[in-house]
Amino acid sequence: MDPRIREHAEIIANHSVDLQEGDNVVVDAHPVAEDLAVALHEVIGDRGANPVTTSQRTGKRQQRAYLRASDDEFETPDHELALIENTDVYIAIRASDNVTQTSDVDPETQAAHRQAHQPILEERLSTRWCLTQFPAPANAQLAEMSTEAYEGFVWDAVNKDWEAQRDHQENMVELMDAGEEIRIVSGETTDVTMSIDGNPTINDHGEHNLPGGEVFTAPQPDSVEGEVLFDMPLYHQGREITDVYLEFEDGEVVSHSAAKNEDVLTNVLETDDGARRLGELGIGMNRDIDRFTYNMLFDEKMGDTVHMAVGRAYDDTVGEDNEANESAVHVDMIVDMSEDSRIEIDGEVVQRDGTFRFEEGGV
Template identity: 35%
Template sequence: MTTYDPERHAVLLADYCVTARPGDRVLVSGSTLALPLIEALHRVLLQRGARPVVRLSYPAQTEDVQRFASDEVLDSLHPVEIEDARALDASIRILTPTPPAPDIDVARAARHRAAQAPVAMSTLHPRWNLTLYPTAFGAEAAGMTLPEYEAFVARAMFLDTPDPVQKWGEIRDFQAGLIGRLAAADDVHLVSEGTDLHLSVRGRTWSNSDARRNMPSGEVFTAPLERSANGVAHFDLPTLYGGRVVRGITLTFNDGEVVEARAEEGEDVLRAALATDGGSRYLGELGIGTNVGIQHPSMNILFDEKIGGTVHLAVGQAYAENGGTNRSAVHWDMICDLRKGGTLSLDGEPFEVNGQFV
């Protein structure tokens, strides 16, 4: 069985994902559960001449802020926090899957996420990466043993290959071919069980996600025109949002805005997220997963949105690099599995059928 090696993971993050250079101030943030990877990253960054800034948290730290913080602390950042974040050259955030916290007030959690928006990695500097360290709960959520889950994570990142950077280069080239067709498209029509949605990507730029910002990756994405989505979208893969399971989401769009929202489980979380701010009811992203090394969901969006044969839509924040103008503290990816009989068409021509590119 493939084994997960935090040392190989650290080298890939430092050298490929953020390209650490001498003198760079690189933030490494994650919970104590990820200590083996954090220690390895600290060593590798020092060897590259960088200045690592390590910020450890305990596993339930964010939830405790959302439970116990005063309104002032919950809803705002100290000026020093903002200035310190702006002084970073690059950042690596390590996710460590932990059990959901069912007693969190979803409205307070949404307020906290909104307050953190000014120091979000994607708004501060171009060199940032979001990755994951395999935990026992992550394995349980994915329906695997811990060794199986560690192997799953390693395969998804191509850490099991002699040269992971070369493999990501191959994915980049394949995705560039997809973008060649997508860049000429206007109308995108998504059809699957419970889904019949039109949206426009006319004039928008497509990004080739080759794991420099998400490790693992394997997707192409853009920002739909903000007022273009019309129809119904059903998302059949469950997600975790703010530590809560949300399952069976159905959104109805009218001229870009979510006008009706339902969920089979976690509907209160869905409604709270959509009420966060003026941009949280509009789409910020359309993404197409290409990573065939990820074949089944693991209840972690970093992996699940990359599954080859799936499409995801995100409500909320759009990336300016794609031409998107929607702004929000929310960016929630929701996944539709085309492998079960779905079709993605571009200007009336099939582009992906049953999870296979035409």
């Protein structure tokens, strides 16, 4: 087995989920990620923990079959919820043999299924959880890379000194935590402001998401004003959505468009009331992620990007006296900040053209 896979498994166990003796562990992995699942089981066995392997979340082929045969009416599956209720550690391994496997499933069906599974998502988020990536050939193909090159890209971003990364990102955390209002400007197409007053900034250094490499918080739901063009594509429900444009008034999306698959975007925004508001603002800071790969787990961490998510706000990004945006969805979208762009906190520029003021050559 490639030693980088074993290192990946050790980082998950030691750094991301703090695996302990007696832990009940769910490893949710697509079959093409078998090598990483095997390496994790070796670590789990060595620690005296108890593994169960599923492909419930990542097995897109069987999910497609189920959803296409369904009548669009779903209830929360009690047996799946019971499994997670008895889980201490949940590890999801992204990998695919076909990244567009669910592209012919009706978006409304997928939205209804996702809403029924919201209690299970909530329960997963209460565990020690980690979402990571195995460099499968289909993901390499989507990134327009050879499998070998993509393997190097993934493990360079994952198998790194996460304490050093934490220290680097803490510079931005301190700036955001001291601020009240943040403004994102990029070219003539993006100019949006939002209040982050009282909401803590999270330093993501490879714990829940592996790779990490961002700092993020939640905007106050009613505070978002302006317009954003998300000029990097995203895959959602097996479909590519490009050039997403959102206009906000009093925190709510009042106008939207997309150059491709606008209907998928519309279905996301119509999921529930919270889907038309922002639940997250994230700043990418992982310099080992230096190219776009159509994989949000990596793309949102690039050091010259920001991302915003419509939908659910994470509980730990909402201050005690502030309102949390609630939704069954959380969909991230990315703005390229490498040129003609800036981030301001309370009117002070803290990043210009992708370079932070605390980096060499910064503002």
